[in-house]
Structure formats: C-alpha cells, structure tokens
Amino acid sequence: MRQQMSLRASDLVVTAMGFLGVPYRRGGNSVETGFDCSGFVRAMYEQTVGLVLPRRAAEQAQATETISRDELKPGDLVFFNTMRHAFSHVGIYVGDGKFIHSPRSGAQVRVEDMRTAYWHTRFNGARRVTTARGAGDGWQAAQ
Template sequence: MDYFKLIRNSVLTLAAAFVIFFTPLNENEASAESAYSVEELKEISSKYIGVRYSYGGTSAKGFDCSGYVRHVFKELGITSLERTSSDMYNQGTSVKKSELEPGDLVFFNTSGKRVSHVGIYIGSGKFIHASTSKGVIKTSINDKYYWGNKYVGAKRVANFSTAEAIAAATEDDSDVDNTPEAE
C-alpha cells in the first residue's frame, strides 16, 4: 500500500513541477526577456554593409538574402529562422505595411514566384538586405523604380524595442519593494 502512495505522490510532484515550469512569466518579465534591442539590430545588420552577394552564401564572405537575414538574427540570439525566404515567409505573424516596426522581415517577389527575396525592416521606410547587384545595402521599401512594386508582405518573428523601453520594463520590476512590513 505504501508503494502506491509513493507512486501517487511522485506523479503529483511531477505534475506540479510541470505546471510551474510551463507557467508563463508575468507580463513585465515576458516583455523584457522577449524584446530585442533595435539599436543592436541596426548595429549588427549595418556592419555587413558592402559584403558581396553570393548565391547560397551564409557568412561575411558573401551572403544571399536569406543567408544574410539568418546570420544577423543568429547574432542577436534568434536561431529559429528557416533557410530560404519562402520558408521564412511561413514563420511569424503577418504585419501590415503601415504597421512595420524595426526587426520585421519584409518579403518581395523578384522572380515571378510569390516570395523570392527577404530583408530586415530598420525603420524610416528603409530595409537592409543582400542585393544581387550591390551586396548588403540599405534601400527604401517604397522605391518607385523597383522594390515598391515587388513588395509581398511582412512578418514579425521577434519583438524589438529601443534600449530605453527595455530598461523601463526591467526598471518596473526593480522598483518594487519586496521587504516584509513590520507588524
């Protein structure tokens, strides 16, 4: 009989541990930990400006568009991106063009296929990407000569915030007094 109590208690303990482990963090902790820095995104993505285009390229020796995006996001600690632009388009949450935020992936149809090119929106109507003719460059998303007509859509695969917003979210938790009151 004690054997069954031991098994039951073990199962209950494991169930409780499972619930605790998979319980979401409070909103401030979740937003602070899941937000990436816009400033860091811009710094990392910009350091590759001028790197040549290389079909299938995934390193600073040469990038294709999705190899570049994956490389930048990997440096930021985001390792879940698929390898091709069309596969990346199947990830994340759709974003309207009017609601783009830095860090959103922007997709284009440059070859007659639905999605054949990807870049990273960096704000102010610009995106950074590996261009076949010029390598890694910043370009206007609404470029009337080429990119504006090729735009397909955007996806948000991570949340990016300014350093001030991240600090404020962290600060909200740090100013809480958790010392017990004297009785």
C-alpha cells in the first residue's frame, strides 16, 4: 500500500510538471481556461490519483491531514497566506524544498523554492491527501 501511494505521488508530480507554463486564471480549473492555485491542485489530483478535492484552498486544507514541514513528501500540499488570511494559496510539493503552483494573474504554472523569503514567511502548513479520508471530509473518488 505504501509503495502504491509513493508511485501515485511520483505520477502526480510528473503530471503537474507537464502543465508548466499554463497561464493563471482566477476560477480556472483546466488547461483550456488556465488554472488558479486550487483549481490546479484539484485537477492534478483528479487526473492522476482519481480523487476530487474541494474547490477552494481553505477547503482543501480542511479536508486533508495535517503534517509537519519536515514530513513533506512529493505530492503533499503546501499552503500559504498570500491574501491576509490563512490557507489562501496552495501548491503541490515536488521535493527539495520546492513546490509547483499557479501563482497569480499574469503568471503561469511554475516551480518555486519554499525557502525564499516571500514563501517562507507566508507558509501556513503542509497537508497530506490520504485514502483513509473520504467524501465526508470534503472530497470524493472521481467518477
């Protein structure tokens, strides 16, 4: 089971990397329309893992398992306070202190280092999507 989850996380990161350069679009949730941060995370999990996460970053944080920063593994979610409230931005951890996300209007899906001053000071926490949680926690299996 653990090896299967590790393979899914690797697939998730590889899939997400395939979307580098897709433009940001508020409310966007597809390659055709562009992505906002939570739409990007939601689309990657649905396409790769087969789980439909909640739509908003704060809801994604609430529906996933809290982990410490030193427990981060590729495929985990990382949250930031970028709009003066907790969990206002989300990305997918790719390893080596870096994450992939759809940052803001005028930008594109890209990889950034969480250790830079901007992201380090805004870090809200890390979360893991586990198969032990389900629809009652805000997500469901893709149909």
